[in-house]
Amino acid sequence: MLAQTATMKWTAVSVRVPTAPRMNDVTAQSATTRLREAKTVSRAIVKVNDLSWMTGGPQGSGVDSSANIFAGACVLGGLWTFGLREYYSSIKGPHSYFEVRVNGDKIRSHVNNVDVLATFDAETLIRHADEVTSGGGILYDPTFANIEIDRVDTIETPVVLRIKARLAKQGLPGTVTGILDEARKRGVNLFPIQYNDIIAKTAAQIGEHQLSKLSRIVNVLSVSASFAILGFDETYLNQSIERAFASKKKVVDMNEIGAKLAYDAAKTQLKQPFPFQLQPIQNQPRLLLMGVEAVALGKLVGGCRVQTYYPITPAADESEFLESHGNFDISAGNNLSQKGSILVTQTEDEIAAITMATGAALTGARAATSTSGPGFSLMVEGLGWAGMNEVPLVITHYQRGGPATGQPTRHEQGDLKFILSAAHGEFPRIVLCSGDMEESFYDAIRIFNYAERFQMPSIHLIDKGLANNSMTISPPKADLVPIQRGKLIQGDHQGNGNGEPYRRFAFTEDGVSPRAVLGMPGYRFWNTGDEHDEMGHIEEDPDNRVKMMTKRMTKLETSAKEIPEDEKFNFFRSSKKQADVTIVSWGSTKGPILDAMKLLERDGIGVEFLQIRLVSPFPTETVKQKLAGAKLVVGIEQNYSGQMAAVIAEKTMIDVKNKIVKFNGRPMSQDEIYQSVKQVISNPAQNRRVVLTHGA
Amino acid sequence: MALKLTDLKTEVHNDWCPGCGDFGIEASLKMALTEMPVDINKVALFSGIGCSSKLVHFTNAFGIHTLHGRVLGYAQGAKLANPDLEVIAVGGDGDGLGIGVGHFVHAGRRNIDMAYIIHDNGVYGLTKGQASPTLHLGMQTKSLPEPNINSSINPIMLALASGFTFIARSYAYNTRHLKEMIKKAVAHKGFALIDALQPCPTYNDINTKEWYGGEDRIDPATKRPMPRTYDLESTGYNGRITADMSEDEVDKNLLQVIEKSREWGDKIPIGVFYQNETVPIYEERISERSPIYLKEPPARQQLAKEDGKSVVNLANLSKGLLFESLVLAQ
Ligand SMILES: Cc1ncc(C[n+]2csc(CCOP(=O)(O)OP(=O)(O)O)c2C)c(N)n1
């Protein structure tokens, strides 16, 4: 199952041996060994459809759009992509970068090395040149050659000092030239691109006298030059440009004309074939999307019709997608217009967001709110109210670096224990964690089903890595997960038939009561945050308290029984029979773990991977069973303390002794997992904690 | 079948203190409901937390007793998801003007078609009499260890500044007047506020029933108390903004609201301070984006076909993200 598929073409076998994690960079080794430990890709060997490409630049300069245009062109050429997006918490100026990995087969993660670095500013060059593989290439603006590193004021001082020291050791100047010389010495191919000339020529061709109007095309020029050295036909780029600027004819024209000039300028510099090549392949139509978009699509398919939010990174992108798709086509509706619509409301704060969504849910609409750390902290009281009143409220929570404002644009899985226990008192909740785009989509439907079937607040837990990274996937199926509304009373009933008053919180065996909604004749009910009787009126009687608490908590057992096993966890095994190591993890580490498993298997290491998806109710028996007999268990997660390991210990009494953690705000790469798992296997210890640190 | 007052009774024991002004507000609301052309099955009452917020349990209509300060969040969410509901929110002055004042302000910006009654008693009743945001500076009600150190919020002026399109005041023990205000507020198209002055005999020993009634001010001529509240309408006041008014006329009217809202002490105006139906309600603004909204609001959309499969056309929805691969001839 994890073997390479036939679509992956190798003209010569060349296994990428990833670099060591960055933490080794600080150890005192000789300059040459300390530099990239990547194996040189020999000139004779050409790697087809397997590379990583990076672009970067000041935030707001079109880094995202150029990366998307690059990825779009690859996907139009039938290839698969994974995009890692890193940005600062500011709008204009500071450095952001976007790494796009391209492959002939589906990929799910990024790697440590960059094979092609496409730059159009000095900073990207300075920061990332040392990540480029020997044999790889750098595209750059030669007019930057004399820029001194310490003059680039958006680079943090420690970074400047580190780079300058590195160059000084090799006797190189602390300038862009020094950076380029260093790269050249390592066997990196350098491709100077005279962006200004190309822009001037483009301007002349379209008859535009103001050069500044064309300055924005520079990022597309670097994309085009990249495709030239990668031997990828220009047509794909042009198509991608047309998609990106669909409605703006003039913008399309200037980009395409410039792209052609840049393509030719780079191509003429090639003395021999570049060791990395892209070749189009035939493929089915696929989606290129980010996690927030996968969630949003799932929500709409899953029937979400009210979404409230207060702007926060990275959650707000989801609401914006929903708002821009607020009216959509439906195929079998009961209305003649064949249209559906979602109401997206930006509220005054997250307290209003959760309370409005809860109010909406009381009317029978599927309603959700979407937030990140600080926002969820504000929502907590409302969460408890929804728990007390058994409201099917959905919260999509995007984890980012905490605590407090933390690292607003950076990745972390630090909220698991908070989400599991947030709000005072005890009440049941569903917590479902998605690991990739497909799961984000399907889980966004399932979470509404769980919320309505078990009548409790239900949290869909995502993380920043998943939210903002992009990936090529086959289109998900709209009808794979049917809509299930549990004990919702449907239709216009006049009373509940037996002459008895309706009891919203009627005691039942499974804890779930038939649910009426506001405005339903004959089904009057009350809600209160106080303990209440079956009608929903305040009741402090101790016997009633015991019964009501038990009723509510019983629903957690009911949900544990009714939710199918394959929605609670995934279990992956490599083809080798005996597993040398059992990885346990959750969330977006799924991608790099699955990709690393391929590499580990190539090395003859048998791997099992238990991906926990449902954390509340917790699949205790499964986890026990999978971990109890394992030869070596390694917990992998992106937080400081190993929060899932703590939950596992609490639920199963199993101590996950070997942990691989990362909390520098950058997602784990395939290479980091590959290496660190090998490290643990070679020397398993009691209470070992490997801290990963790769990422700029 | 006409709705009777007894239909609105519940079995729940009413635990308000004897003589509490909340009784007057409850009675006025129930009378208003029986006199209005509303379907009681569509009425949804929402409340926050406080003595006043228990009202929903004493009333036989859908009753959602929420969190302290958050009544407007829940109420607005329900109304937006199902605009056919007749949503009425109630709560204390601490609830709406203290902890929940942010929501109060923003509700004005939205102008959703619903009504909101604040039980304005100057104290935090349920937590035993601390100062509420409407208690005036320097006042020392019964359970305050020291006189109130904060200035007070003027609910009328705050509502005006926030964009409320119906602003009225009434008095809990003038049930006839309060009932009429509630009927007007519910009939008003837009967000309607009633600041209901409410004596709390247990903790507010300053703004008492006797004080409002002017029992300390005997008219030498009639030998009868001179009530402190007076009806704005009786003075010929008209706070209505209409589409045909000039900017100047509108300005004049707004100033008049501010002027009247500042009266307090011996002359406390009650009645409609301000009404403006020229501002589009939020529901209309949504309809402009989503033409099906009022006909097919979120609460009434069909989500799935008979077999449970989603009705959404995912292919059309995800068109912008779909890439056909166009392999060129090699
Ligand atoms: C978040 C939160 N903080 C504090 C309280 C405690 N509390 C309950 S009622 C109340 C004040 C009630 O005053 P008001 O809103 O004026 O209502 P009244 O009792 O006067 O009708 C407070 C502070 C609470 N329930 N929730």
Ligand code: SF4
């Ligand atoms: S404390 Fe005041 S407001 Fe509360 S019930 Fe008693 S009298 Fe009414």
Ligand SMILES: [Mg+2]
């Ligand atoms: Mg009060």
